[in-house]
Amino acid sequence: MTIMIKNARLGDAAADVLIRDGRFDSIGPEADVAADTVVDGSGKAILPSFHNTHTHAAMTLLRGYADDMELHTWLSEHIWPFEAGLTEEDVYWGARLACLEMIRSGTTFFTDMYWHWRGTARAVEEMGLRAALSAAFFDFSDPGRAEAMKRQVMELHAESGSFSGRIQFVLGPHAIYTVSAASLRWIAEYAAEHGLRIHMHLSETRKEVEDCQTEHGLRPVEYLHSLGLLGRHLSLAHAVWLGEAEMELLAAHGVQVAHCPVSNMKLCSGRFDMAGMRRHGVPVALGTDGCASNNSLDMFGEMKAASLLAKITSMNPSLFPAREALDAATVAGAHMFGLESGRIAVGAPADCVLVDLNRPCMTPDHHLESNLVYSATGACVDTVICGGRILMQGGVVDGEEEILARAGETAARLAAAARSGGGACS
Ligand SMILES: CSC[C@H]1O[C@@H](n2cnc3c(O)ncnc32)[C@H](O)[C@@H]1O
Numbered sequence: 073m074t075i076m077i078k079n080a081r082l083g084d085a086a087a088d089v090l091i092r093d094g095r096f097d098s099i100g101p102e103a104d105v106a107a108d109t110v111v112d113g114s115g116k117a118i119l120p121s122f123h124n125t126h127t128h129a130a131m132t133l134l135r136g137y138a139d140d141m142e143l144h145t146w147l148s149e150h151i152w153p154f155e156a157g158l159t160e161e162d163v164y165w166g167a168r169l170a171c172l173e174m175i176r177s178g179t180t181f182f183t184d185m186y187w188h189w190r191g192t193a194r195a196v197e198e199m200g201l202r203a204a205l206s207a208a209f210f211d212f213s214d215p216g217r218a219e220a221m222k223r224q225v226m227e228l229h230a231e232s233g234s235f236s237g238r239i240q241f242v243l244g245p246h247a248i249y250t251v252s253a254a255s256l257r258w259i260a261e262y263a264a265e266h267g268l269r270i271h272m273h274l275s276e277t278r279k280e281v282e283d284c285q286t287e288h289g290l291r292p293v294e295y296l297h298s299l300g301l302l303g304r305h306l307s308l309a310h311a312v313w314l315g316e317a318e319m320e321l322l323a324a325h326g327v328q329v330a331h332c333p334v335s336n337m338k339l340c341s342g343r344f345d346m347a348g349m350r351r352h353g354v355p356v357a358l359g360t361d362g363c364a365s366n367n368s369l370d371m372f373g374e375m376k377a378a379s380l381l382a383k384i385t386s387m388n389p390s391l392f393p394a395r396e397a398l399d400a401a402t403v404a405g406a407h408m409f410g411l412e413s414g415r416i417a418v419g420a421p422a423d424c425v426l427v428d429l430n431r432p433c434m435t436p437d438h439h440l441e442s443n444l445v446y447s448a449t450g451a452c453v454d455t456v457i458c459g460g461r462i463l464m465q466g467g468v469v470d471g472e473e474e475i476l477a478r479a480g481e482t483a484a485r486l487a488a489a490a491r492s493g494g495g496a497c498s
């Protein structure tokens with residue numbers, strides 16, 4: 073199976089890009105090779121597709137449901153009561169809506185943490201994306217609940233082998249304030265035994281850090297270290313309230329960070345210290361977080377927000393320039409999950425997008441990277457390819473109408489149920 077992308081802009085030159093069996097086969101000027109499918113790349117730039125390293129896909133169902141408040145009130149008084157009534161089918165439609173939005177804005181890989189793992193996995197399989205899907209773990213320090221969660225993790229892990237290679241099974245302890253020390257230790261051991269990655273929220277708010285110090289006499293990164301969690305296999309979402317010694321610990325253990333600037337600003341969680349992360353050498357990728365706190369899955373918005381936030385918090389306009397933002401949104405996310413994607417190179421998985429250069433926001437064309445980070449939006453994406461399969465061409469994604477209708481109905485029903493008081497989610 074071959075796809076030839078003719079005459080696309082790659083950096084400053086025009087290139088013909090041949091994809092064979094899901095990987096880039098040749099990249100260069102004027103290749104005269106017959107292909108099963110030919111895509112006209114003229115007037116379009118080819119880039120690696122985005123890797124969104126922290127989201128809760130099915131939270132598209134909660135877009136705009138509860139805005140303008142801080143994290144802990146938002147979660148306990150609004151989000152968790154809504155989620156209490158979710159079924160696997162609801163999560164499936166919410167995740168399909170997320171996949172649709174991600175495809176439309178140029179993302180082909182995402183890291184997820186949510187209830188009803190199977191619903192998200194099914195959506196990813198059908199929509200043709202790649203994902204690292206964390207099996208969510210919450211025990212609220214209840215030993216009975218912890219045992220049930222462990223059984224669920226082992227069951228899902230066994231089942232995950234039956235999904236395609238586009239889905240990676242990951243362990244997802246929610247946070248240090250919702251998962252006990254004993255369970256975090258068990259997760260560290262289970263990950264080591266089975267070679268699994270761990271993805272969790274950490275140091276998102278000042279309250280989380282203060283509570284950790286009061287309860288354990290340690291800052292959150294030190295606490296994870298004491299439980300044996302730090303390592304190359306661990307990625308942390310947010311990591312906003314870190315001290316210098318914590319950043320040093322993360323760097324020393326190869327821990328990577330999923331920076332979610334829009335969610336951190338909207339919930340007023342705190343200011344990410346990009347200068348500190350750079351100084352200590354902590355790898356930083358980007359994530360949108362869920363649609364209830366962003367309220368979008370568009371990685372163009374995340375690149376711009378990350379760059380502006382880095383500049384204003386350090387009062388250094390040269391910090392986190394466009395090139396670094398593009399890398400953080402693509403190849404850094406691929407590295408975080410051991411993928412070879414995130415770059416346009418012979419032999420790499422053919423995960424890429426074509427961006428329409430004939431748009432007002434892409435004109436004039438002084439610096440392509442600058443336009444992509446500071447001016448473009450997901451609406452400029454014309455074509456999306458994942459593993460050599462075309463997921464969108466000319467702005468058309470198969471099944472879009474049905475997804476919008478079904479996800480809309482699902483969200484309305486859940487909101488009505490939440491208003492009249494729902495049940496518990498497991
Ligand atoms: C265990 S499923 C994931 C769980 O996380 C909740 N969530 C969404 N956004 C955040 C955030 O920024 N910090 C902490 N928890 C968050 C989501 O609603 C699910 O309940």
Ligand SMILES: [Zn+2]
Pocket residue numbers: 126127128273309361362
């Ligand atoms: Zn989150």
